[in-house]
Amino acid sequence: xxxxxxxxxxxxxxxINTGTSADGIDTALVRIKNCGLEAEIEVIGYETFPYxxxxxxxxxxxxxxxxxxxxxxxxxxxxxAEIFAYSAKALCKKLSFPFEEVDAIGMHxxxxxxxxxxxxFPGYKITxxxxxxxxxxxxxxxxxxxxxxxxSRDMAAQGQGAPLTSYxxxxxxxxRARGRVLLNIGGVANVTGIPADSPPERVIAFDxxxxxxxIDSAMLYFTKGEKGYDENGNFAKQGKVNDQLLLKLLSxxxxxxxxxxxxxxxxxxxxxxxxxxxxxxxISSNDFVATVTQFTINTICGGIKEFILSxxxxxxxxxxxxxxxxxxxxxxxxxxNFPKLSINSEEDYPILGRGKEAVLYAFLANETLxxxxxxxxxxxxASKPVILGSLTPxxxxx
Amino acid sequence: xxxxxxxxxxxxxxxINTGTSADGIDTALVRIKNCGLEAEIEVIGYETFPYxxxxxxxxxxxxxxxxxxxxxxxxxxxxxAEIFAYSAKALCKKLSFPFEEVDAIGMHxxxxxxxxxxxxFPGYKITxxxxxxxxxxxxxxxxxxxxxxxxSRDMAAQGQGAPLTSYxxxxxxxxRARGRVLLNIGGVANVTGIPADSPPERVIAFDxxxxxxxIDSAMLYFTKGEKGYDENGNFAKQGKVNDQLLLKLLSxxxxxxxxxxxxxxxxxxxxxxxxxxxxxxxISSNDFVATVTQFTINTICGGIKEFILSxxxxxxxxxxxxxxxxxxxxxxxxxxNFPKLSINSEEDYPILGRGKEAVLYAFLANETLxxxxxxxxxxxxASKPVILGSLTPxxxxx
Numbered sequence: 001x002x003x004x005x006x007x008x009x010x011x012x013x014x015x016i017n018t019g020t021s022a023d024g025i026d027t028a029l030v031r032i033k034n035c036g037l038e039a040e041i042e043v044i045g046y047e048t049f050p051y052x053x054x055x056x057x058x059x060x061x062x063x064x065x066x067x068x069x070x071x072x073x074x075x076x077x078x079x080x081a082e083i084f085a086y087s088a089k090a091l092c093k094k095l096s097f098p099f100e101e102v103d104a105i106g107m108h109x110x111x112x113x114x115x116x117x118x119x120x121f122p123g124y125k126i127t128x129x130x131x132x133x134x135x136x137x138x139x140x141x142x143x144x145x146x147x148x149x150x151x152s153r154d155m156a157a158q159g160q161g162a163p164l165t166s167y168x169x170x171x172x173x174x175x176r177a178r179g180r181v182l183l184n185i186g187g188v189a190n191v192t193g194i195p196a197d198s199p200p201e202r203v204i205a206f207d208x209x210x211x212x213x214x215i216d217s218a219m220l221y222f223t224k225g226e227k228g229y230d231e232n233g234n235f236a237k238q239g240k241v242n243d244q245l246l247l248k249l250l251s252x253x254x255x256x257x258x259x260x261x262x263x264x265x266x267x268x269x270x271x272x273x274x275x276x277x278x279x280x281x282x283i284s285s286n287d288f289v290a291t292v293t294q295f296t297i298n299t300i301c302g303g304i305k306e307f308i309l310s311x312x313x314x315x316x317x318x319x320x321x322x323x324x325x326x327x328x329x330x331x332x333x334x335x336x337n338f339p340k341l342s343i344n345s346e347e348d349y350p351i352l353g354r355g356k357e358a359v360l361y362a363f364l365a366n367e368t369l370x371x372x373x374x375x376x377x378x379x380x381x382a383s384k385p386v387i388l389g390s391l392t393p394x395x396x397x398x
Numbered sequence: 399x400x401x402x403x404x405x406x407x408x409x410x411x412x413x414i415n416t417g418t419s420a421d422g423i424d425t426a427l428v429r430i431k432n433c434g435l436e437a438e439i440e441v442i443g444y445e446t447f448p449y450x451x452x453x454x455x456x457x458x459x460x461x462x463x464x465x466x467x468x469x470x471x472x473x474x475x476x477x478x479a480e481i482f483a484y485s486a487k488a489l490c491k492k493l494s495f496p497f498e499e500v501d502a503i504g505m506h507x508x509x510x511x512x513x514x515x516x517x518x519f520p521g522y523k524i525t526x527x528x529x530x531x532x533x534x535x536x537x538x539x540x541x542x543x544x545x546x547x548x549x550s551r552d553m554a555a556q557g558q559g560a561p562l563t564s565y566x567x568x569x570x571x572x573x574r575a576r577g578r579v580l581l582n583i584g585g586v587a588n589v590t591g592i593p594a595d596s597p598p599e600r601v602i603a604f605d606x607x608x609x610x611x612x613i614d615s616a617m618l619y620f621t622k623g624e625k626g627y628d629e630n631g632n633f634a635k636q637g638k639v640n641d642q643l644l645l646k647l648l649s650x651x652x653x654x655x656x657x658x659x660x661x662x663x664x665x666x667x668x669x670x671x672x673x674x675x676x677x678x679x680x681i682s683s684n685d686f687v688a689t690v691t692q693f694t695i696n697t698i699c700g701g702i703k704e705f706i707l708s709x710x711x712x713x714x715x716x717x718x719x720x721x722x723x724x725x726x727x728x729x730x731x732x733x734x735n736f737p738k739l740s741i742n743s744e745e746d747y748p749i750l751g752r753g754k755e756a757v758l759y760a761f762l763a764n765e766t767l768x769x770x771x772x773x774x775x776x777x778x779x780a781s782k783p784v785i786l787g788s789l790t791p792x793x794x795x796x
Contacts, residue, residue: 001769002796003401052520062468070466070511074526081554082522113468122450124480128472128532135788136550148788152534156479371399371795387795390533390546390788397769397785398400398796 001145002391002398005369009033011103012044014088014144015355015362018080018110018133020187020265021212021323022059023228024050025084027091028358029102035370037200039171041363045095046355049087056228063112063265073112077132080110084133085141104145104394106365108357109133114151114264116160128152129161135392143395147365150388154375159382162262163190165356166205166379168363170194179314181304181341183334184356185324187213188263189300192379193308193315204308205379206259209252209299210268212324214292217273222285233329236293239286245276249295250302259307260381296324297333304338320345321356364388399543400789400796403767407431409501410442412486412542413753413760416478416508416531418585418663419610419721420457421626422448423482425489426756427500433768435598437569439761443493444753447485454626461510461663471510475530478508482531483539502543502792504763506755507531512549512662514558526550527559533790541793545763548786552773557780560660561588563754564603564777566761568592577712579702579739581732582754583722585611586661587698590777591706591713602706603777604657607650607697608666610722612690615671620683631727634691637684643674647693648700657705658779694722695731703735718743719754762786 005011010033017026028046032039051059062068062076084107092099109131118125135148151161165184169192173180182192189211193204212229219227219235230236254267266272277288309315318341324330325345335343346356367374373385391398403409408431415424426444430437449457460466460474482505490497507529516523533546549559563582567590571578580590587609591602610627617625617633628634652665664670675686707713716739722728723743733741744754765772771783789796 068468070460070471070528071513073468073471074511074528075513075517075524077528078524078526078554079519079522082519082524113472115469115473119473121477121480124477126473126476126480128476130468130472130475134526134550134554136547137554140551140554140784149534149790152532153538153790156532156535156538368791371791386538387791390790391796392547392551392788393766393769393785398789 001394001396002369005103008103011366011369012101013362013365014091014102014105015358015360015365016084016088016105016107017357017361018108019357020111021216022051022056022110024048025087026355026358027087028355028362029091029095029097030359030362032363032366035366035372037171039363039366041172041359043355043359044097045091046358047091047094049090059110060270068112073132078134078137080132081134081137082141084138088142102144104147104365104369105138105142106361107133107135107138107146107148108150108361109148111265114161116155116262127155129155135390139392139394145394145398146392147368147389148392149390150361150364150374153386153388154380154382157382157384157386159375159377159380160260160262161380162207163192163205163379164364164375165190165360166192166203166376167200167374168360170200170203170376174198178316179312181308181315181318183300183318183320185211185320185322185330187211187265189296189324191304191308195312196314200376201378203376203378204259204311205376206261206303206307207263208303209255209263210296211322213265213269214273215289215296217270218277218289218292221274221277222289229323230289230293230327233293233327235286236290236329239284239288239290241294242283242287242291245280245283245291246294250298255299255302260379293327293329294333297330301334301337315341317342317344319349399794400767403501406501409764409767410499411760411763412489412500412503413756413758413763414482414486414503414505415755415759416506417755418509419614420449420454420508422446423485424753424756425485426753426760427489427493427495428757428760430761430764433764433770435569437761437764439570439757441753441757442495443489444756445489445492447488457508458668466510471530476532476535478530479532479535480539482536486540500542502545502763502767503536503540504759505531505533505536505544505546506548506759507546509663512559514553514660525553527553533788537790537792543792543796544790545766545787546790547788548759548762548772551784551786552778552780555780555782555784557773557775557778558658558660559778560605561590561603561777562762562773563588563758564590564601564774565598565772566758568598568601568774572596576714577710579706579713579716581698581716581718583609583718583720583728585609585663587694587722589702589706593710594712598774599776601774601776602657602709603774604659604701604705605661606701607653607661608694609720611663611667612671613687613694615668616675616687616690619672619675620687627721628687628691628725631691631725633684634688634727637682637686637688639692640681640685640689643678643681643689644692648696653697653700658777691725691727692731695728699732699735713739715740715742717747
């Protein structure tokens, strides 16, 4: 089965991503010829299936370090696999694409915990990452080979397990004459810098800091659960940045560290944000959201300037992906910071669009199926390239 | 890589098991020719690597439904993989077998949660099982293909995910003239009935009830952590069974259900036992241990009589495996119940010995590598045979 798939001229793969914001299931149906630097990727279509508000809230709670026990994680892992299977089939139906022709599914799963900083155990330094979404159940319901658990192997090789997007970014966006910075603003914000005319080893990638997570958490809190995000940044626009709080936030050690570096969801997540709100009762809701939005802008722009633009003069373009590119306050801040860069967003690359992260897991699944390494050590900090993920047999085996 | 392994005349596989009692890591080095009913299994050697008392206690705590959060499970999963890797290498070293010649590792992982009874979710009935032991880390440290997560696929096909041992039991113990009952007394006790001259579809297997889990928990409690088990049943022998408590325990609904059925570790686990001790302060420590030991005996023997011996007259032999066979109190009880059966123990089948469960995961890994189904639906209750587990590539890929 695996050898047959490898011999095919092109593979049809569904990528499934569920971001740290836990807003829904992003799916992409992708046709891939070849692999590695020769990969030719055609996105047949993509679709987002939002989580119900109840499930979203449950997942956000589960991500808290102390809150989710084994029973909850185990059962929700199976439940997610059921709705991933539903989503994969619904995607094909919507695109009128025969599901039988799909060769495999690349499933990232919902990240519940990510700890790339080593903890000391007798004789060992231990890191770990946990994504839920039961691959055996997804394979059984769809009959397809499932590739999953993409981050663990990179971490086993001393990497941060993130960002994984750099390799695909390189393949899609490397340009002979034009250096490009790719920014993805999800729950966390991450960037990839691809200097003009460079081999993949020169790609720089890291998490800059918070993306939408703090803004979303603050909005949920101030609107008593009514709004889960700040539409176009309108709520922040009515506020004034509190400089004292902003300076305190910017003094966090993470921003001083050079890449490779990555964040877990907790560091600038919901609990961090709620604690901050409680410690600063004097700051109005609009001012608070304006401040954390400005915090997001400053850490994104600071990271890009210090660790990417300063290293190479070929950068001409910045492309913004992810939910955050719809926040006018954020986009205005970014544009003001980079007057010399041409600023584009995912709408300018419609073939990827908001399906980019889902396309990534289809692409990485293809690499794994083809026995190729899928991490870029220059981005993740791993000691070497490794084959990412585990394969769960489809109905016809492997 | 996978095709090469499939074409080999025999495969060398290490099986790694960690039972629900969390006493240590059982490893077995196994040479397997062919697969399925034609499999020829040679156990080159086996070895147990006990957990440290600290780790054992930590794992037992983690198994509690409410106690282990995502952070703990994720980090311990990686730590276990490190010591599994160490154990696999140490096993080969001890047997003077070149580690380079090992083709794959079958890793069961430490069960943290197992819930085969369906829970209702909108539109779905959800079950789940969780074993920890990071397969990507084990693959990275050993360079070997790792087969893991053996139970999920059977449960995705409506099975109980247990017992998985029946298929191997059938291959090793089916006999033209002699029906055999195989009993394994681990934390939980499970039996497999193989009538004489029968196809695998006639195998009956299920968990009978508690194995050593309650006895061990009570011993730990009464000896203030000094003794983790009742050596040869000597502690129980000094007590007297409390009939009232025994009758109450035997009235549990589980014993009335017909197979297929399986137990999670919780139902007759540590917390259940400690609660019972607190509810019965009038019962002395020796009497309490005698009573839960008798409970173990009665449920094992009752299950065998009602659901195995009554269905077929060919049974002549009972073979007892697992830590419980060293408990003289338990063995005496079993012998008294079955005067007509020839009672043997794992010492009578030295090639398997206490490595049996570890051999099982080497055997099941071989089935998965060979694209074969590894569950017996008559034992697990699954709707069909399925390929078990996920494959994580070794250093040379899949």
